[in-house]
Amino acid sequence: MLPPMLGVENLTVRYGAQTALEDATVRFLPGTFSAIIGPNGAGKSTLLKTLVGLTPPSAGKVVFTDGGSVRDDVAYVPQQQTLDWAFPVTVWDVAMMGRTGRVGWLRWPGRADRERVAEALRQTGVLDLRARHIGALSGGQRQRVLLARMLARDARVLLLDEPLTGVDAATQEQLMALLRAQxxxxxxxxxxxxxLEQARRWCDHLVLVNRRIVADGPPAEVYTPRNIEATFSSSHLGHTHAEA
Structure with missing residues (x-):
């Protein structure tokens, strides 16, 4: 079995007196497409932001094995509404931002960097929009550009927060196929x-969250009526194992 690449151990995150996530332990393996699922306020985005280093743990820790580091090996796509789409940059500029960690702030991108960005834009279907201002894009086009920036980084771990929001059904299928291929x-x-249905169809690892990890494993084991009820019940704060 391949070693765990990124995960958390006994993670608790608090915002003041409010506990967003409690005693969570989960691993994300190389070669695996994982979905974190739960109701609003369940701690899903908190888990992702803690993995990428944007939110500090109140207890527990983030673990990265196999000689990796979050700085060098993780690419993160936040929710679209958290970004300033009026900022005066083009599609090409945004995708090139994915190379910053490789190139450095004080160096100009080289030919290999430009070729990698062009390939990322081609993979996500927006190469023909490379000169367009990001404020002129549709929701689906914006999501594709964010994915291109992520791919251009050449990271070993890809973290995405609600990448299907505001995207039409056909584009959702294309994006999921792209992530599955990654x-x-x-x-x-x-x-x-x-x-839930997209996650069950495309992903091979589901993590059900309701302020704790309710269940964690393959869809066939995790996606059960009991686990779904526990995940989306506002009164449930405990941990259960996956039910067959």
């Missing part, structure tokens, strides 16, 4: 989503 290439892909 996992098939050996990356660990982790996605926060509300879409």
């Amino acid at each position: 996992a098939g290439g050996g990356r660990a892909v982790v996605m926060v989503t509300h879409d």
Whole structure:
């Protein structure tokens, strides 16, 4: 079995007196497409932000094995509404931001960087929009550009927060196929989503969250009526194992 690449151990995150996530332990393996699922306020985005280093743990820790580091090996796509889409940059500029960690702030991108960005834009279907201002894009086009920036980074772990929000059904299918292919290439892909059916169809690892990890494992084991009820019940704060 491949070693865990990124995960958390006994993670608790508090915002003041409010506990967003409590005693969570989960691993995300290379070559696996994982979905983090739960109701609003369940701690899904908190888990993702803690993994990427944007939110500090109140207790527990983030673990990265196999000689990796969050700084060098993790690419993160936040929710669209958290970004300033009026900022005066083009599609090409945004995708090139994915190379910053590789190039450095004080160096100009080289030919290899430009070729990698062009390939990322081609993979996500927006190469023809490379000169367009990001404020002129549709919701689906914006999501594709964010994915291109992520792919341009060449990270081993891809973290995405609600990548299907505001995207039409056809584009959702294309994006999920793209992420599935990234996992098939050996990356660990982790996605926060509300879409249970999409997650069950495309992902091979589900993490059900309701301020604790309710269940964690393959869809056939995790996606059960009891686990779903526990996940989406506002009164449930405990941990259960996956039910067959």
